[in-house]
Amino acid sequence: MPDIKSAQNIESDSFDREQFAELRSESEELRKLMESGSNLLPNFDALTLDLFSSFYKHNVLFLPEDKTKKGSALARKLLDKVFHDPHYEKLREETVLEGFKSALATIDMGNQILSWIRSDEGPGERSLLKEWEVSQTEETVHELQEEMETWNEVSQESPELDEALEKAKEEKESELSEQEDNLERLIQEQDEIHEEIDSDMDKMIKTSLKQTDQNIEDAEDELSAWDSSMGNPDGEKGVGKKLDLASKLYKNDKLRKLSRLVGSLKDEMLSTKRKVWSKRGSEVFDVSIGDDIGRVIPAELVSLRHRLLKHDFKKRFVEGRLFQYYLKEERGRGPMVICLDGSSSMAGNKELWSKGVCLTLLEIAKRERRKFNVVVFSSGDAPLKVFESIGREGLSGWGMKESEILELAEYFPGGGTNFEEPLNKAVSLLESSKFTGGDIVFITDGQSNVGDVWLKSFKKTKDKLKFKVYSILIDLSERESWGTLSTFSDKVTSVSKLTSKEAKGLFLDL
Numbered sequence: 226m227p228d229i230k231s232a233q234n235i236e237s238d239s240f241d242r243e244q245f246a247e248l249r250s251e252s253e254e255l256r257k258l259m260e261s262g263s264n265l266l267p268n269f270d271a272l273t274l275d276l277f278s279s280f281y282k283h284n285v286l287f288l289p290e291d292k293t294k295k296g297s298a299l300a301r302k303l304l305d306k307v308f309h310d311p312h313y314e315k316l317r318e319e320t321v322l323e324g325f326k327s328a329l330a331t332i333d334m335g336n337q338i339l340s341w342i343r344s345d346e347g348p349g350e351r352s353l354l355k356e357w358e359v360s361q362t363e364e365t366v367h368e369l370q371e372e373m374e375t376w377n378e379v380s381q382e383s384p385e386l387d388e389a390l391e392k393a394k395e396e397k398e399s400e401l402s403e404q405e406d407n408l409e410r411l412i413q414e415q416d417e418i419h420e421e422i423d424s425d426m427d428k429m430i431k432t433s434l435k436q437t438d439q440n441i442e443d444a445e446d447e448l449s450a451w452d453s454s455m456g457n458p459d460g461e462k463g464v465g466k467k468l469d470l471a472s473k474l475y476k477n478d479k480l481r482k483l484s485r486l487v488g489s490l491k492d493e494m495l496s497t498k499r500k501v502w503s504k505r506g507s508e509v510f511d512v513s514i515g516d517d518i519g520r521v522i523p524a525e526l527v528s529l530r531h532r533l534l535k536h537d538f539k540k541r542f543v544e545g546r547l548f549q550y551y552l553k554e555e556r557g558r559g560p561m562v563i564c565l566d567g568s569s570s571m572a573g574n575k576e577l578w579s580k581g582v583c584l585t586l587l588e589i590a591k592r593e594r595r596k597f598n599v600v601v602f603s604s605g606d607a608p609l610k611v612f613e614s615i616g617r618e619g620l621s622g623w624g625m626k627e628s629e630i631l632e633l634a635e636y637f638p639g640g641g642t643n644f645e646e647p648l649n650k651a652v653s654l655l656e657s658s659k660f661t662g663g664d665i666v667f668i669t670d671g672q673s674n675v676g677d678v679w680l681k682s683f684k685k686t687k688d689k690l691k692f693k694v695y696s697i698l699i700d701l702s703e704r705e706s707w708g709t710l711s712t713f714s715d716k717v718t719s720v721s722k723l724t725s726k727e728a729k730g731l732f733l734d735l
Contacts, residue, residue, distance in 0.1 A: 230367075231296045232271035234301045235278045236286045245274050248328050251465020254472040255328065258335045265353065267360035272300040276334055279307060280320040281327035295412050296360025297350070301339065302419055306427055310433035319441060325464045326441055329471060335442050336434040348426055352418045359415050362408045369401040373677055444471040451484045455584065455630055466627075473631065475717045479577065483634055486581035520549040559663025559692060560596035561586065562651040566669035566699075567610075568603040568642040576637060578720045579668045582697055583633075586666055587625060590614070597625070598654050599633060602647035606637035609650050641675040644709065648683060655692050667696040667714065674709050684711055698713075 237245075249255050255273075262269030279285050285308065291300065307313055320327045341347045348356075448471055474480050525547050528534035541547050563583050571579060583599060590597040597614035612633050614625050625633075648665070656662045675683075687694070696710040698719040710717045 228636045230292055231288055232294050232297050233275055234271075234288055234293050234297055234304050235275040235282075236284075236288055237274060241278055242274065244324065245277050247276075248324070248465055248468070251463055252332075252383055252468040254332055254469050255465075256416060258332055258339070262335060262339055265339065266472070267357055268294065268297045268300060272303070272338075273331060273335055275304055276307075277327055277331040278331045279304065279313075279326065280317060281322065283321055284590065288600070294360070294363055295408070295415070295461065296356065296363050298359070298412075299356055299419065301422075302426060303430065306430040307334075307434065310431055310434050312431065312438060312732075314442075316434060316438045319438075325467055328464060328468055329441055329444055329639060332472065333437040334433055337429070338438065341429045342432075347624050348418070348422050348425075352422065355411065355418055359408070359411045362404060362639045364409055366401070366404050366408050367550065369397065369404060372397055373401055373614065413654045427674075438689070440475065444475060447474040447484070451480075455484070455487065455627065460711040467621055470627075470631075480631070481635055482577055483580055483584075484617065486577055487584045493617045508712045514546050514548060522548050524548070548573065559660040560598060560658050560691075561590045562573050562654050563587075563597075563599045563666045563668065564647040564651055564669075565599055565601045566603070566642060567607070567638045567640075568672075569602045570642065570670055570672055571699065572637070572639070579697075579699050580634060582668055583666075584630070587614070595620060596658060598651075599649050600647045601633070601636060601638065602650075604641035604646075605642035607640045609647060610636060611636070611650065611654075616697060626688065642669070644669075644673045644675050645679050648675075648713070652683070652686055652690070655690055661691045663690070663692040665692060666696060667710065668699065669696070669710070670699045671708070671710055675713065680712060 249259065259270050259273050266272070286303075287304075287308075290301070316330060320330050344351070425605065448467065451470065451474060474484070525538065528538040538547070563586060565579055565583055567576075587597055587599075589595075591614075597613040601612070602609045612625065612629055646666075648667070652667045654666070693715045694713055696714040696717045698717060699711060700719040
């Protein structure tokens with residue numbers, strides 16, 4: 226049998242390949258990189274695995290050149306330059322045996338290589354066509370070698386072939402010889418092109434490694450800031466999810482700015498609310514069912530000492546059917562509904578401030594075990610979009626999934642402004658709760674009106690459901706007006722006061 230040559234240039238074992246395959250299945254960004262690269266360069270998926278191995282493995286060993294495919298020759302040149310660059314050793318201090326950092330470096334380097342390939346400074350169309358010619362001819366030669374192997378086996382078993390079979394064998398030998406000569410010529414032309422672009426490759430690799438080193442450091446800072454601001458809503462993330470989140474934060478300046486803003490607003494809010502929370506007593510009101518271990522009644526805990534009852538305890542814990550204390554504080558606090566203006570006039574810094582306030586209020590609701598909804602509104606063709614928290618009312622905390630937070634952070638419908646429609650939706654959400662005394666927080670730049678008939682009906686419903694309306698004016702210019710907000714709100718404040726003493730009132734009321 227002819228030798229089976231590897232598309233990879235760096236040794237990897239089954240563990241490395243399995244770990245990389247798992248990362249690929251988990252990370253959308255890694256899949257996108259490999260799909261994009263495979264359309265430009267043959268064996269790009271093998272190059273991506275090689276990059277990962279070069280960052281992750283403790284001992285990096287190149288496969289012998291005669292054991293690798295010539296269709297991966299450009300990849301080998303790139304990897305060799307990576308391996309001998311001084312920035313590579315510095316980068317490996319962070320990535321060796323670190324799956325997340327190695328994968329992040331792989332995606333970053335892979336994308337920079339793709340950008341170079343597509344650029345005017347890259348190898349160019351002629352060079353890329355030559356890589357594909359070499360790869361395809363190499364595959365043809367391998368297939369013909371396998372066919373000749375079969376012909377030779379037939380000849381050994383039947384030394385005297387009839388004239389037709391002998392002729393077919395000779396034709397296959399001639400075709401193989403022709404293709405081998407063709408491959409040798411193509412490889413020589415490929416080597417000449419590689420020599421021409423050698424200095425360009427060298428510059429690209431040096432720049433890319435230096436940039437990747439900085440990007441990994443920045444990504445860790447941004448992920449840490451995001452988790453701190455958003456409270457790491459989904460718990461410990463897998464490597465794939467961390468990669469995709471890091472990529473989103475890297476590409477989206479709005480998300481990064483929002484993360485920092487929410488962090489500073491949460492500090493302000495927590496300094497205001499902490500004393501209130503510490504003084505607020507929680508009185509046992511009743512016994513209910515749930516899965517909060519901290520509130521399970523003593524009679525339930527006794528089951529853990531019994532060999533058979535212990536299994537029943539575990540089953541009822543998973544099903545959320547353990548008897549637990551029900552605190553009086555948990556009764557009477559209805560949902561918090563945020564109406565968030567997504568009209569065109571809110572674009573830019575206004576959008577950042579409005580969503581920063583919104584996500585800060587989410588933290589209050591989560592800590593106070595309150596249901597939380599966000600109604601993003603504008604007018605015209607854009608319908609209301611409602612984001613909902615998950616949890617069980619009055620029993621355990623509410624929160625939003627990270628995917629929902631990201632969608633909320635990026636969603637911006639634009640268009641005009643209509644106040645009545647989102648307020649009607651907020652009322653319907655409050656009506657669906659078993660608790661009264663909810664809150665509507667209306668965040669806008671104030672550019673709309675409400676009708677007299679609607680206002681009269683709204684106030685009547687407000688008295689019936691016993692909810693309050695707090696409005697926050699995003700006053701980043703001198704054109705915003707308090708007028709309409711004051712007609713249906715119990716209290717109106719503005720972002721210009723959110724870091725002053727007046728803002729503390731809003732956080733305390735909620």
